[in-house]
Amino acid sequence: MRKLRVNVFGSGLAFFGLISCVSAPLSFAADEPASAAQPAFEAAAVEQFEMASRYPVPDGYGDGFKPNFDFPQNFDAEPYPWLDADPKTDPRAYMSAVLAYILEGNVEVDWDVGNNAVRQWYHAPWLHFGERGREPIHGLTMEKTAEPQELHQLQTKEAFNWAVNFFNAPGGSMLGEVWNDRTRPNTENVNFPEGTLSAKMLFTSATPAEVPYVEGSKIWMAQINRKNTDPVEMRLLQLDFGIKDKRADSTTGWVFGTFLYQSDEPGETVYDRLIPVGLHWGNDPDRTEADFDQNKPLQEGWVNPRVAALVRNLPRKWLGLYGRMNGPVDNFNSSCLACHARAMDIGEMTDREPPFGADGSDIQAMKHYYKNRKSDEPFFEGFRSLDYSLVLSAGIEHYRAWVRHLYPDHIDHIYTDDVINPEDGHGPHLKRPELALGDIHEEYLSIFRRQ
Numbered sequence: 001m002r003k004l005r006v007n008v009f010g011s012g013l014a015f016f017g018l019i020s021c022v023s024a025p026l027s028f029a030a031d032e033p034a035s036a037a038q039p040a041f042e043a044a045a046v047e048q049f050e051m052a053s054r055y056p057v058p059d060g061y062g063d064g065f066k067p068n069f070d071f072p073q074n075f076d077a078e079p080y081p082w083l084d085a086d087p088k089t090d091p092r093a094y095m096s097a098v099l100a101y102i103l104e105g106n107v108e109v110d111w112d113v114g115n116n117a118v119r120q121w122y123h124a125p126w127l128h129f130g131e132r133g134r135e136p137i138h139g140l141t142m143e144k145t146a147e148p149q150e151l152h153q154l155q156t157k158e159a160f161n162w163a164v165n166f167f168n169a170p171g172g173s174m175l176g177e178v179w180n181d182r183t184r185p186n187t188e189n190v191n192f193p194e195g196t197l198s199a200k201m202l203f204t205s206a207t208p209a210e211v212p213y214v215e216g217s218k219i220w221m222a223q224i225n226r227k228n229t230d231p232v233e234m235r236l237l238q239l240d241f242g243i244k245d246k247r248a249d250s251t252t253g254w255v256f257g258t259f260l261y262q263s264d265e266p267g268e269t270v271y272d273r274l275i276p277v278g279l280h281w282g283n284d285p286d287r288t289e290a291d292f293d294q295n296k297p298l299q300e301g302w303v304n305p306r307v308a309a310l311v312r313n314l315p316r317k318w319l320g321l322y323g324r325m326n327g328p329v330d331n332f333n334s335s336c337l338a339c340h341a342r343a344m345d346i347g348e349m350t351d352r353e354p355p356f357g358a359d360g361s362d363i364q365a366m367k368h369y370y371k372n373r374k375s376d377e378p379f380f381e382g383f384r385s386l387d388y389s390l391v392l393s394a395g396i397e398h399y400r401a402w403v404r405h406l407y408p409d410h411i412d413h414i415y416t417d418d419v420i421n422p423e424d425g426h427g428p429h430l431k432r433p434e435l436a437l438g439d440i441h442e443e444y445l446s447i448f449r450r451q
């Protein structure tokens, strides 16, 4: 990590030249010294914070994405409808209550969620940043690409998946606490309040010819090929959610679940044709491949048998490792909660990279990965947990990369090397490759957002 910083700042001019090519709004002339070109740190940080997208809205697409960062300081607890159903014994009822709540008032405004007349929803900041950052029309960010056959046997081409996420008021209040100072986030004691719901709509570039079950789904145009390219049709494929629910306190404190669009499902609207994929509140830490082979049900989750059957004959075989709960578009060496338990603030410790999945080949790594963690238990000991929120992690990581590269005097050193010694081995991790100067844009590919 040290070496990286020395590399970067040792050759300031070449570095700034590079940055200005990869990241349009950071418009520094290549040969100008940083100090002369930089606006005041605070103003620049606020400008970045408020940015909807780094790309202009193409003609004919109205005002484009409008993020809502107007986080509430307080919120009134609602009679959350999912509390009427027990997620562990009646996952379908729980999920249908969740779906109705997510749709309420949002469908009417085509998911301009800050203008929902029933209740306000909020977006996570700093997701405009980096190679996977928000496109300008709907604020979608780039998610995991689905390899041929990952979604369907007929799929011959890669499918590009992009998503947008939003939080209800309890979740929004936590984002507001972290970002109370928009120039310097506070990531101490992040713990989302009971009743937090965050939802994520995931769209795919796959067409019905490749993935027949997306026929008739909701279409959004999105500029996924970036500046000055024609927006393309994207179809709603998956709707994810995470809920802070104290009935899950003995495992993780969260209930994660997802829906999948299915064209042959009866139902008047697109949303009626979303079927539950499954739900889980823990990782089934001890689950084995034999359990999967013998069709043993999950202890800490439920997977819809119809969806399990859909993927059983694909190369992936299961949604999550050994049949754990996960999404059809997610890394199959993983599970919803295990991947999300990696959410933490890595500060300047940029070479500590939590692995994206664990395929079972390394028993210790697998145990560490599928452990049920509480809100305050970080994936790497000594780090600050961000309580399962990967959008929060990605945003914080982007902010820190931006400060590190452009305003090194403003770096907030939240950890010391004594507390977190990368050589000390706090759990399994990958080391980031040492970045050569020419690869510096890699820094902008957040470790929380890659595949």
Ligand code: HEC
Pocket: 127, 141, 142, 165, 198, 199, 200, 240, 241, 242, 256, 257, 258, 325, 326, 327, 330, 331, 334, 335, 336, 337, 339, 340, 356, 357, 388, 389, 390, 391, 392, 394, 448, 449, 450, 451
């Ligand atoms: C292998 C990693 C991985 C897996 C598995 C995964 N996610 Fe995520 N998830 C992410 C990342 C990364 C983001 C941040 C997206 C971005 O940067 O745009 C995210 C974002 C989200 C969000 C937005 C809110 C937040 O606080 O991060 C929700 C909700 C969500 N995922 C739900 C799910 C559900 C439900 C599942 C399982 C069906 C799941 N995820 C499986 C990596 C994963």
